[in-house]
Amino acid sequence: MESNVRSDVTEAWLARNCSKLFLFFFFSIPQGQTPLFPRIFGHEAGGIVESVGEGVTDLQPGDHVLPIFTGECGDCPHCHSEESNMCDLLRINTERGGMIHDGESRFSIKGKPIHHFLGTSTFSEYTVVHSGQVAKINPDAPLDKVCIVSCGLSTGLGATLNVAKPKKGQSVAIFGLGAVGLAAAEGARIAGASRIIGVDLNPSRFDQAKKFGVTEFVNPKDHDKPVQQVIAEMTNGGVDRSVECTGSVQAMIQAFECVHDGWGVAVLVGVPSKDDAFKSHPMNFLNERTLKGTFFGNYKPKTDIPGVVEKYMNKELELEKFITHTLPFSEINKAFDYMLKGESIRCIITMGA
Helix, strand or coil, X not given: CCCCEEECCCCEXXXXXXXXXXXXXXXXXXCCCCCCCCECCCCCECEECCCCCCCCCCCCXXXXXEECCCCCCCCCHHHHCCCCXXXXXXXXXXXXXXXXXXXXXXXXXXXXXXXXXXXXXXXXXXXXXXXXXXEXXXXXXXXXXXXXXXXXXXXXXXXXXXXXXXXXXXXXXXXXXXXXXXXHHHHHHHHCCCEEEEECCCCCHHHHHHHHCCCEEECHHHCCCCHHHHHHHHCCCCECEEEECCCCHHHHHHHHHCECCCCCEEEECCCCCCCCCCCCCCHHHHCCCEEEECCHHHCCHHHXXXXXXXXXXXCCCCCHHHEEEEEEHHHHHHHHHHHHCCCCCEEEEECCC
């Protein structure tokens, strides 16, 4: 992979592509966002630093990096906290279309500005990125594989390992078997869960999920009772941990209500519609079930993501099984088709090909 980054005191610029820029294909625009067009989308990639701006000391030309849609300024209370990764300065902002310190775009065509997306805009051979949104990684890591670490994989993996924290031998239910849910299942496998129950409305995903450690499957459409009741009956009172990766508020409620009383922990990952409301009887809390939320798997981008890459390099984490397709940017519409049909987990888009 090769792209490059240039960093200013408050900005880093992911710029020229020396050969190919490998992008992890996936993005969504939450409901209620103010649309900004024209815009360069893309927020998951791997690159090589081309140049850095004055004042940047933690990056230099030639560094292999992953641009991240959120950031770590290193100075705010969140960055100083061991319990949070929600940087005050660089937290995700879907509506920001320029660089953070002046609000201006670094892209243009025929003199007219083109808006940024999530501070990364990786569907480009050259891009400009805040230095706090660039994770420096092992230069030996293959960028066409580890590029998928920069968003969805880390979100699901961290939701399990950093937030749900299942103990060896415990049971885990995963709601939603898309890429994020499969990454959450991978986390449960790494943690040594004895039972990993996948919950999804699409039965075609079940065989694929076995590669990620899923041992049992539940399709809510196959039952005439609430799925949380089905899971409770399967597990003698409920699973030890659950991770919800759908964005459906109904699945969120099910994930919470299917964990065992006394010690069960449910983690919400999916982004709901803006008008959704989570409703569950207070006794579910009083019976000592715990409900947690997570953002980017509670990973601090610059501090923690290099370690996730090392898990792959040490063969503790399998990435290849997440990558189902590779296409040149000129065929990006095929990638959308694969995504909409549910035929891919992750599609790598190669720039300059």
